[in-house]
Amino acid sequence: MSTSTTDTARKPMIEVEGLRKSFGSNEVLQGIDAQVAEGEVVCVIGPSGSGKSTFLRCLNKLEDISGGTVVVDGFDLTDPKVDINEVRRHIGMVFQHFNLFPHMTVVENVMLAPVESKKASKSEARQKAIELLTRVGLAEKADARPAALSGGQKQRVAIARALAMNPQIMLFDEATSALDPEMVGEVLQVIRDLAQTGMTLVLVTHEMGFAREVGDRVIFMADGVVCEQGTPEELFGNPQQERTKEFLSKVL
Amino acid sequence: MAVAALLFGASGAAADTSSSSSSSSAVEGKTFVIGTDTTFAPFEFRDSSGELTGIDMDILRAIAKDQGFKVEIRSLGFNAALQALTSDQVDGVIAGMSITDERKQVYDFSEPYFESGVQMAVAKNNDDIKGYEDLKGKTVTAKTGAEGETFAKSIAKKYDFTVKSLDQSASMYELVKSGNAVAVFDDYPVLAYGIAQNNGLKTVTDKVPGGSYGFAVNKGKNADLLAAFNDGLAKIKANGDYDKIVDGYLADPTAAQPTTFWELLGNSLPALLKGLKNTLLVTGISFVVAMVIGLAAGFMKIARNIVVRGISTTFVNIFRGTPLLLWAFMFYFGIPQLTGLPINIWVAAVLTLSLNSGAYVAEIVRGGIQSVDPGQMEASRSLGLGYGKSMQKVVVPQAFKIMTPSLINQLIIMLKDSSLLLAIGFAELLYQGQQIYAANFRVTETLLIVGVIYFVAVMLLTKLANFADRRFNK
Numbered sequence A: 001m002s003t004s005t006t007d008t009a010r011k012p013m014i015e016v017e018g019l020r021k022s023f024g025s026n027e028v029l030q031g032i033d034a035q036v037a038e039g040e041v042v043c044v045i046g047p048s049g050s051g052k053s054t055f056l057r058c059l060n061k062l063e064d065i066s067g068g069t070v071v072v073d074g075f076d077l078t079d080p081k082v083d084i085n086e087v088r089r090h091i092g093m094v095f096q097h098f099n100l101f102p103h104m105t106v107v108e109n110v111m112l113a114p115v116e117s118k119k120a121s122k123s124e125a126r127q128k129a130i131e132l133l134t135r136v137g138l139a140e141k142a143d144a145r146p147a148a149l150s151g152g153q154k155q156r157v158a159i160a161r162a163l164a165m166n167p168q169i170m171l172f173d174e175a176t177s178a179l180d181p182e183m184v185g186e187v188l189q190v191i192r193d194l195a196q197t198g199m200t201l202v203l204v205t206h207e208m209g210f211a212r213e214v215g216d217r218v219i220f221m222a223d224g225v226v227c228e229q230g231t232p233e234e235l236f237g238n239p240q241q242e243r244t245k246e247f248l249s250k251v252l
Numbered sequence B: 001m002a003v004a005a006l007l008f009g010a011s012g013a014a015a016d017t018s019s020s021s022s023s024s025s026a027v028e029g030k031t032f033v034i035g036t037d038t039t040f041a042p043f044e045f046r047d048s049s050g051e052l053t054g055i056d057m058d059i060l061r062a063i064a065k066d067q068g069f070k071v072e073i074r075s076l077g078f079n080a081a082l083q084a085l086t087s088d089q090v091d092g093v094i095a096g097m098s099i100t101d102e103r104k105q106v107y108d109f110s111e112p113y114f115e116s117g118v119q120m121a122v123a124k125n126n127d128d129i130k131g132y133e134d135l136k137g138k139t140v141t142a143k144t145g146a147e148g149e150t151f152a153k154s155i156a157k158k159y160d161f162t163v164k165s166l167d168q169s170a171s172m173y174e175l176v177k178s179g180n181a182v183a184v185f186d187d188y189p190v191l192a193y194g195i196a197q198n199n200g201l202k203t204v205t206d207k208v209p210g211g212s213y214g215f216a217v218n219k220g221k222n223a224d225l226l227a228a229f230n231d232g233l234a235k236i237k238a239n240g241d242y243d244k245i246v247d248g249y250l251a252d253p254t255a256a257q258p259t260t261f262w263e264l265l266g267n268s269l270p271a272l273l274k275g276l277k278n279t280l281l282v283t284g285i286s287f288v289v290a291m292v293i294g295l296a297a298g299f300m301k302i303a304r305n306i307v308v309r310g311i312s313t314t315f316v317n318i319f320r321g322t323p324l325l326l327w328a329f330m331f332y333f334g335i336p337q338l339t340g341l342p343i344n345i346w347v348a349a350v351l352t353l354s355l356n357s358g359a360y361v362a363e364i365v366r367g368g369i370q371s372v373d374p375g376q377m378e379a380s381r382s383l384g385l386g387y388g389k390s391m392q393k394v395v396v397p398q399a400f401k402i403m404t405p406s407l408i409n410q411l412i413i414m415l416k417d418s419s420l421l422l423a424i425g426f427a428e429l430l431y432q433g434q435q436i437y438a439a440n441f442r443v444t445e446t447l448l449i450v451g452v453i454y455f456v457a458v459m460l461l462t463k464l465a466n467f468a469d470r471r472f473n474k
Ligand SMILES: Nc1ncnc2c1ncn2[C@@H]1O[C@H](COP(=O)(O)OP(=O)(O)OP(=O)(O)O)[C@@H](O)[C@H]1O
Pocket: A023, A026, A028, A046, A047, A048, A049, A050, A051, A052, A053, A054, A055
């Protein structure tokens, strides 16, 4: 299995080996091997229930790992001595349903992690938060409540919140699936900008066009294993596996 | 000075009773806690100014004065007073209590201080019941554990009637007036006094000579107090004070002045407001304690550790599965008997209310936390906040918003439930109401006033809580 195209020399940010995850007797991940290099943008696609979200959530240990190893930015997540809260500050995560904190204003959402981890004073955190909100085009909404925002705006705030700790890696789980079509573009634009800054991104997505456009590499998952992976050109242009062809014929 | 004169004169007159100066000096200057009934007019009741008065009270105070000791009266209710005596919460009980062989096994009694007897009364407008024969197939009422009950039960078979026992004279008279019982068997002085107070009854049979009333201490305890009581009793009988007291209540019962509703309201309001204050205070304190207990137990209920969860579930099940009143008795009477340590009534009251309510608050807390979208916890954890911080900053604030209406509801339930504490003699609002109608027999009107006070208190509390809710849970 060839790893990647041009970037084999870059430092690996995520190394997954033989990752297994079961919910009770249901083994959802059945031995996943994958690497993501620093600055690489990897898109994960696959049919519903194939384990994409579960895989992503194992990368910051939102799910307990049943077997195998996951090393992120040098931290072995299966090592019980590792301070998982510290590791998570290196990894931003964006959810399908935004999960903004409704009892806080937009800027408070973004400030929470820096303030609570004592990485910044309140005023520093606020300044940084306003910068991030400016970056996603929402500085004027800083003091609004999340309930007052549109879906696209909410997701952009969620991205700003995930960026507040200056993570090395960002994980996106279907960040645009819950949005009205006219709002998908604004969120994709923010992600596109992030990709251009050279940040390491792992995107679970149903947007095949977007995956082809921004992805350095695409991983196709099926039934809890990595079925096929390659550059967007390879995977979308010339899929090797029957499962891949079948899946792509349905979604493209 | 007057005490000395009285003492002197009395001991002179009382020939050679065992009034050695040592027996009186053993109690001299001491304060004894004496339990009594709440409602046994004319032996104990509250006058219009709220002071405890009556034959028992006057006799006890005269004896105390004569013997140089002080008394602190706890008006608990008859059964409660006896339970308090058994658990050493009080030093003695004087409550129009007949000396019986059964009671003699658990208590030590003084010389009899009053010769009583039982009489039957019916509603004033009832002309059907003229004697025991007319009771066939009917229900009568009598006071639990009192002479009247014993007598009624002794003839119940012969005359074929049923006895329904109640705790308080006023309740028994209401039962008769409401027609739920046709007659009441009560001690004749009590009936005579009630009738003089226009309680709506009349006597139809002759007095049956009955038992003698005695003052009681716990078996083997407070022998000095008992000796002083006997000594003092002999003296006030000898010097005529005793007859003055008894005649004052029985020969010429204070003529009942019919008062208007507004006079009744004015007379009873100070005592009722004192009760309201205690109701609010015990509810407030208990609610704070219940919140602490409930938060702890609620969080324990969602813990990963099965033992921690089990402890919390057991606590919740026990206190949700058992009546509040049971715990009031348990804390105030039961546990002191087990441990031998008396318990302050406020402590018992707060324990009762807060543990009961804490179980419900625990469920509210658990439900509130579990109703917060799990995505909130995940988002917070993914930002690198620990479990505790995530709870504190993200989940609990949202849970509280969800929980607030249920917590307000719980507070109001607690305020109303606090009325059950009257059973252990806690002087809350309804208890004060009982005290008032026990003396004046204006049951309906007094209950109406009490009801309005509760209603207004609950309304104000609800408004206040909703205001706070809007203020803090924007
Ligand atoms: N917390 C859980 N408990 C039990 N089973 C779960 C849990 N989370 C996921 N699963 C199961 O694991 C399997 C994979 O779920 P996952 O959400 O990873 O799929 P997915 O590829 O992200 O699907 P989709 O495209 O619909 O989001 C599914 O069968 C799902 O039912």
